[in-house]
Amino acid sequence: MPKPVVDYSLYLVTDSGLNNPSRTLLQSVEDSIKGGVTLVQLREKELDTEAFIELAKKVHEVTKKYNVPLLINDNIEVALAIDAEGAHVGQDDISCVEARKLLGNDKILGISTGTPEEAKKALADGADYIGIGTCFMTQTKSPKRTLGPIGVRTILEVIPKESELKTVVIGGIKHDNTRRVVEHSAGSHGRIVDGVAVVTGIVSASDAKIASEQLLREFRIGYENASKHIQGQCQARESVENVLKSFPPLLSTLREKSPLTHHISNYVVMNDTANATLALGGSPIMAPSAVEAEDLSKVVSSVVLNIGTLTESFVECMIEAGKHANVQSKPVIFDPVGAGATTLRENTTRRILNSMHVDIIKGNAGEISTIAKIVGCDTESIAMRGVDSLGSGFSNPAAVVQAVAKREKCVVAMTGVIDYVSDGVRTVAIKNGHSYQGRITGSGCMIASSIASFAAISPNDHFAAAVAGILALNLAGEHAARRDDVRGPGTFRAAFIDEIANLVPEQMLTEAKIETIQLN
Template sequence: MSKPNVDYSVYLVTDSGLNHPSRTLLQSIEDSIQGGATLVQLREKELDTADFIELARKVHEVTKKYNVPLLINDNIDVAIAINAEGAHVGQDDVSCTEARQRLGPNKILGISTGTPEEAKKAIADGADYIGIGTCFMTQTKSPKRTLGPMGVRTILEAIPADVPLKTVAIGGIKHDNTRRVVSHSAGANGRILDGIAVVTGIVGAQDAKKATKQLLAEYKSGYEIASKHHEDGQQQQQQQQQQQQQHRDALEKKVLQSLSGLLKTLRESSPLIHHISNYVVMNDTANATLALGGSPIMAPCVTEAEDLSKVVSSVVLNIGTLTDSFVDCMLAAGKYANAQSKPVILDPVGAGATLLRQETTRKILNSLHVDIIKGNAGEISTIASIIGCDTETIAMRGVDSLGSGFSNPAAVVQAVAKREKCVVAMTGKIDYVSDGARTIAIENGHEYQGRISGSGCMVASSIAAFAAISPNDHFVAAVAGILALNLAGEHAAARDDVRGPGTFRAAFIDEMANLEPEMFDQAKIKAF
């Protein structure tokens, strides 16, 4: 008998203790299969072997009826006794090699993994698939740490592309996070999760069939997003190699043509921008938003985040002031903005300065889809480290970067953008913007911008304003947001009444309000 060909898309893992009281475990399993479950694991930690075998035989009758493989958790004796299609073992259970020896070569064998090293060992030990977890907090386990999509991605990238090992994520997987887990965990090597393993989201649901259908739909959607992003990346890379100079020229021309129209649209529509910002710059960012043509609301209150998400056009998450209430509000505002498909702009102020700021940045990136990340070299360096990009390290002192910056900044922003599937805008003497495929340097601006507090935070507000009226191209919105302030800075510094940073600050706001669409013709941009 040959090994069965397994579809891991929605992998049901049972738990009698969490089964919904309205039905039996057997009913839950059958309902989930009818809803689209493609694989079932019977996990019963409290039963002795005899009772486990009796239950397993009944479950196997159900799964065989629908030609769905049944795996037994941990207990190889049970798997052999009922001739199950395979087994799953944990790191603290019977070893993978022993399980393979006892099961034979034609049974499915999976093992739980939580690190790249464990994944590599699973390959050597003969596993057919690995369960990667724990992804999020769950009722079935109390892990010391959770991986999140970024941790899952690190493990996927540790598996060579030519190795036929299958992968599923497990731990706190629900219908409202499945799509993001699958799309955001996809590795740069093209690996995408082969499935999601779910316990409570199915057996604990009032309608197991409906819950499974939702999970399957979300898995397929996430897989499609990840596949398209990878395919697009490969195609764009090939096109860039074939037509590099032509592409750069065309990109510069296209961006320049878009900019003046965006400013006009911004002032006509006056989008409402939700700011959760630090106290130092709150007034400046509000005034900058108004001067450009937007409308700011400074609302760091979690209670009104959901209501605001329905009326605002974009959200700025600025971690400059870190309190528990601010962080809770950022997570809530970001969650509701994601649900409403409103752009989320992250300004990781001083992300590398303290462990708290690093962990807050990690939490935001792991919990939300961020459309645009805006930061200086030190902040982008910290994010690169958090998400596993191999780049140079730029030290920080407070909110400021130290040193001369990256040796190849364009490559860094491109790598971070590609990995996070978002737009990255890095500010400095020369600014860089990338969406992973398109990358542009901006050489406008004036040194006074770096000598007043809040200039970087104002850039985030400017980007958010343009992103609000450019929902289909956040890359161009980020370029426009930076250029608008850089051009205003140049014009302000050239005024006769500006004598230094103090007088520059007031003139800077004035010149944002004085910007005209044709002034974008003064842009100094270079495409890569």
């Protein structure tokens, strides 16, 4: 008998203890299959073998009715007794090799993996698929650590692209993070996760069918987006010249629509970023409360996350705001202030990148260096002192921002004497600006706010938004520094806000000093 052909897209793992009390386990299984579940694993840790077999027979009747394979968790005896389509084992259960001997070659065999080494061993031992986890915190297990999307991708990278080994992600997978996990699984290795395994998100849901429909839809969107990234066709890429031509109408539109940006920012610059946003033509709301993040996500047009002054409540608000912005398809701009200065800041940066999809990352060389390390890019390391970078910077900054952008499926803007922006395909250097900008507190944070305002009215091209956001404030800096009433950084600060408001849209085309950089 040939081995079953399996679609791993939406993989239900049952748990009687978490099953919604409004229905039986059998009803949960059937409703979830009607909603799109493509594979079912029966997991019953508390039942003895006889009772497990009886339950498995009933569940198998349901899955066979819809031609969906059934796997048995950690009990080869039960799998053989009911002639299930396969089994799943953990690292502490029977070995993959022994399980294969007992099951035979016509059954599906999966194994849990949490490290690259375990993934490589599963491949060598003849597994058909691996369950990669734990991705996020979950009610079903208490993991020592969670992988996050970045960790999932690290494991995928050790599996040869040509390998037939399938992969599913498990652990805290819900409809609001599925798309992000799948998109971020794609990397230079060319693989994308083949499915998501879900427990609580389906069995505990009030309606298992609707929950399954939502999860499958998010998986398919994420898979399609990831495929386009791999193919280099994420979106129709306009030439940089055409992007520049769009800046005057972008600024005019911004001032006409005055998009609302949710700032979770640091206390040091909150007033400055609000004033810069207003001067540009946007509208700021400074709201560092996690309780209202969901409500705000429905009315704001973009979100800025700034970790300059770290408190636990600020971080929780950032996580909630970012997640809800993802659900509402509102752009998230992340300013990892001082990311490499302390362990807390580095860990917070990692947590934010793992908790949501960030559309635009804006940072100095030291901060981008830290992010490059976190996401696994092999680049030079730039030290930091407080929020400032040390040293002369990267030897090839354009290559660094392009590498991080390509890896994170986002736009990366690195500020400095020369600013660099890349979406992984297009990369530019912006040579506008004035040295006074670096001598006042908050100028970089104001740029993040400016980028967010442009991103709000440029939803289909965050690259254009990032370049426009930097350029607008750099031009204002040049104009302010030339004023007769500016004598130094103190007088420059007030003039800077004035000149942001005085910026004429056409100046963003006629005065721009932007160089396109061609990289391999």
